[in-house]
Amino acid sequence: MKGEHHPAPHRNKLSSWTASVLLYTGPLAWVLQICVGEMMTSWPCYPDMDRRTAPIAGYEWTWLGAIVVLALCALAACVAGLLGWRKFREVRDEREGGHEALLEIGHGRTRFISLWAAYLGLGFALATLVTLVAFILVPPCLG
Incomplete structure (x- = not known):
């Protein structure tokens, strides 16, 4: 068969x-x-050269909005990681041998x-969730 010797038979x-x-x-x-x-957490506190003690009126929602964006990004990265893992399980028997032997050829x-x-995917989902710690521990503006 022609595809037998292809380096990626599950391509x-x-x-x-x-x-x-x-x-x-x-x-x-x-x-x-x-x-x-x-952007969402700094501008309402630093619109000018001076730091404010509270966000500009009408921009209090930005802190919660930044957390929502963070959660959506972490979810997207996690889904990509899980789909990558699922695809890996589907093709992990692509060639015989461990990764050391396959790297050579x-x-x-x-x-x-x-x-x-x-x-x-999973690594960047974790890195994104680590940023959540900063959102929780560091108060907006001067607190």
């Missing part, structure tokens, strides 16, 4: 588009929550990509 089970989405969702969700969270790419998608 049809993980498209390039799916692999990209699974690999990039976790890191992009983390960056999004950092940027949006910083470049086989098992689909397994490699799906495992890293799981690591990145």
Whole structure:
């Protein structure tokens, strides 16, 4: 059979588009929550050069809004990680041998990509949730 010697025999089970989405969702969700969270929590307290003791009137919702964005980003990263793990379980028998042997010959790419998608998604979900500690412990503005 022609496909027997291909380095990624399960390549049809993980498209390039799916692999990209699974690999990039976790890191992009983390960056999004950092940027949006910083914007939503800092501007109402620092609209000018001086720090305020309370958010500008009408912007009290931004702290809760930043937590909602954080939760959605953590959920997106977690879903990507779990889908990456599910895909890894589907293709983990792509080639015989451990990862040390397969690294030498470049086989098992689909397994490699799906495992890293799981690591990145779940790792960035955890990193995003660590930011939640700062939202809880650090008071908005001067408190």
